[in-house]
Amino acid sequence: MDFTIDPDDETFRREVRAFIAASLPPDIARRGRHDYHSAREDVRRWMRILNEKGWSAPHWPREFGGSDWSPLRRYIFQDELRRARAPVLDRCALDLLGPVICTFGSPEQQARFLPPILNGDEWWCQGFSEPGSGSDLASLRTRADLDGDTYVVNGQKIWTTEAHYADWIFALVRTDQHVKPQAGISFLLIDMRAPGVVRRPIWTIDEGLTLNEIFFDNVPVPAANLVGQAGQGWSYAKFLLGHERTTSAVVSHTKRDIEQVRHLAATIRTTEGHLIGDELFATKLARLEAETIALEWSVLRVLHADDGDVKADQVASLLKLRGSELSERAALLAAEALGDHGLAAMPDPEGEHRLRHDGLAPPLEDDEAIGVTAKTMFRRATTIYGGTSEIQRSIIAKSVLGL
Ligand SMILES: Cc1cc2nc3c(=O)[nH]c(=O)nc-3n(C[C@H](O)[C@H](O)[C@H](O)COP(=O)(O)OP(=O)(O)OC[C@H]3O[C@@H](n4cnc5c(N)ncnc54)[C@H](O)[C@@H]3O)c2cc1C
Numbered sequence: 001m002d003f004t005i006d007p008d009d010e011t012f013r014r015e016v017r018a019f020i021a022a023s024l025p026p027d028i029a030r031r032g033r034h035d036y037h038s039a040r041e042d043v044r045r046w047m048r049i050l051n052e053k054g055w056s057a058p059h060w061p062r063e064f065g066g067s068d069w070s071p072l073r074r075y076i077f078q079d080e081l082r083r084a085r086a087p088v089l090d091r092c093a094l095d096l097l098g099p100v101i102c103t104f105g106s107p108e109q110q111a112r113f114l115p116p117i118l119n120g121d122e123w124w125c126q127g128f129s130e131p132g133s134g135s136d137l138a139s140l141r142t143r144a145d146l147d148g149d150t151y152v153v154n155g156q157k158i159w160t161t162e163a164h165y166a167d168w169i170f171a172l173v174r175t176d177q178h179v180k181p182q183a184g185i186s187f188l189l190i191d192m193r194a195p196g197v198v199r200r201p202i203w204t205i206d207e208g209l210t211l212n213e214i215f216f217d218n219v220p221v222p223a224a225n226l227v228g229q230a231g232q233g234w235s236y237a238k239f240l241l242g243h244e245r246t247t248s249a250v251v252s253h254t255k256r257d258i259e260q261v262r263h264l265a266a267t268i269r270t271t272e273g274h275l276i277g278d279e280l281f282a283t284k285l286a287r288l289e290a291e292t293i294a295l296e297w298s299v300l301r302v303l304h305a306d307d308g309d310v311k312a313d314q315v316a317s318l319l320k321l322r323g324s325e326l327s328e329r330a331a332l333l334a335a336e337a338l339g340d341h342g343l344a345a346m347p348d349p350e351g352e353h354r355l356r357h358d359g360l361a362p363p364l365e366d367d368e369a370i371g372v373t374a375k376t377m378f379r380r381a382t383t384i385y386g387g388t389s390e391i392q393r394s395i396i397a398k399s400v401l402g403l
Pocket residue numbers: 125126127128129130132133134135136158159160161162211381384385386387388389390391394
C-alpha cells in the first residue's frame with residue numbers, strides 16, 4: 001500500500017495551517033496551551049469562525065453544510081487543529097449526533113437541529129450510560145412512554161460529558177418493555193430545559209467538572225423528537241459509535257502531548273543538566289514516540305484502504321485500545337517529567353473559571369507545566385469511555401481472532 005501523501009493533500013495541509021494561524025484568536029490559542037477541557041465560549045467563537053469558512057463539519061455531506069472531505073483530509077484537518085491547540089469542537093454534536101440526523105433524521109429535524117450545531121449555537125450531550133448500564137448498554141432502563149403525541153421520560157443517565165453546557169441531550173430510551181432488550185430501544189432528542197430534567201455535577205479526581213448525572217422525572221418530549229423509527233435506536237447507536245473509524249486513536253492529541261513532554265524535559269534541570277539528557281527518561285520518550293508513529297501509520301493505512309478492505313468495528317476497537325493506552329502513557333510521562341513540581345500545577349478547586357479561562361496555579365518550571373497533573377489524572381478515563389479496554393479486547397477476540 002502506498003502511503004505517500006498526495007501533493008494536493010499537502011497543499012491542503014498548508015492551506016489549513018495558514019488559515020488556523022490567521023484565524024485562531026490569540027487569547028483562545030493561549031488558553032489552549034493550558035486547558036485540557038475547552039471553555040464553551042471559546043469553542044463557540046471558534047466554531048463560528050470555522051463555520052464562516054464552511055469548515056466546522058468536515059465529514060458531513062455538503063447539502064447539510066459539511067465539507068464532505070475525504071477521510072485523509074479530515075485527519076489532516078484534525079492534526080492541524082491539535083498542533084495549533086485550537087479548542088476541541090463539540091464532538092458529541094458534530095461527530096456523533098450530526099451523522100445520525102443527516103442519515104436517519106426527518107427533513108424537519110435536519111432543518112431544525114443541524115444549522116445551530118454548525119455554528120456552535122446549540123450544544124449537545126450524549127445520554128447513553130446509566131448506573132448499571134455502561135458496558136452492558138442494552139440493559140438500559142430509562143423509559144419513554146408514548147402518551148398521545150408526547151413521550152413521557154423517566155429514568156437516569158450518568159457520566160454525561162459536558163451536560164452542564166448542553167442545551168440538548170440525545171438519549172437512548174426504552175420505548176418497549178416487551179421485546180428483547182435491543183429491540184425496545186429508541187433514539188430521542190430531549191431539551192435540557194424541559195420540566196423534570198435535573199442535572200447534578202460529578203467532580204472528578206482532577207478537580208475538574210466535565211461529568212454529570214441527569215435525572216428525568218416525567219419529562220414531556222414531543223414525539224416529533226424521535227429520530228427514525230421507534231425500536232431502531234440500537235442500530236442508530238451502533239452506526240453512531242462505529243461512524244468514526246480512526247479518531248478514537250487520538251493520535252494527534254498524543255503527538256501534541258509528546259511535544260509537550262519533550263519541551264518539559266528539555267527545560268527541567270537535573271543535577272547533571274537537563275532531564276532530556278537522562279538516558280532512562282529519553283529512552284521512555286523515544287519508545288513512546290516510536291509507538292505513536294507506528295499507530296499513526298496504522299491510522300493512515302486504514303484511511304488509504306478501500307472501505308471493503310476494512311471492517312469498521314474491528315478497526316475501531318484496535319485503534320481505540322492502542323490509542324487510549326498511548327494517550328495515558330504520554331500524560332504519565334509528562335507528570336513524571338514534572339515530578340514533585342506537578343502538585344503545584346493543580347487547579348484551584350474553588351476556581352473553575354480560573355481553570356478554564358486563565359490557567360491554573362502560577363507556572364513553576366515552565367508555562368507548559370500548567371495543567372499537566374490534572375490532565376494526567378483525567379487521562380485515566382481514556383481507557384474507560386467509549387468502551388473500556390476489556391470490552392475492546394473482547395470485540396477483537398471475537399471479531400478479529402474468531403475466538
Ligand atoms: C470521562 C468519561 C466520560 C464519559 N462520557 C460519557 C458520555 O458523555 N455519555 C455516556 O453515555 N457515557 C459516558 N461515559 C460512560 C462510559 O461509556 C462508561 O463508563 C463505559 O462504557 C463503562 O461503563 P461503566 O462505567 O458502567 O462500567 P462497567 O460496565 O460497570 O464496567 C466495570 C468494569 O468491568 C469491566 N467489564 C464490564 N463488562 C465486562 C465484560 N463483559 N467482560 C470483561 N470486563 C467487563 C469493565 O471493563 C470495567 O473494568 C463516560 C465515562 C467516562 C469515564
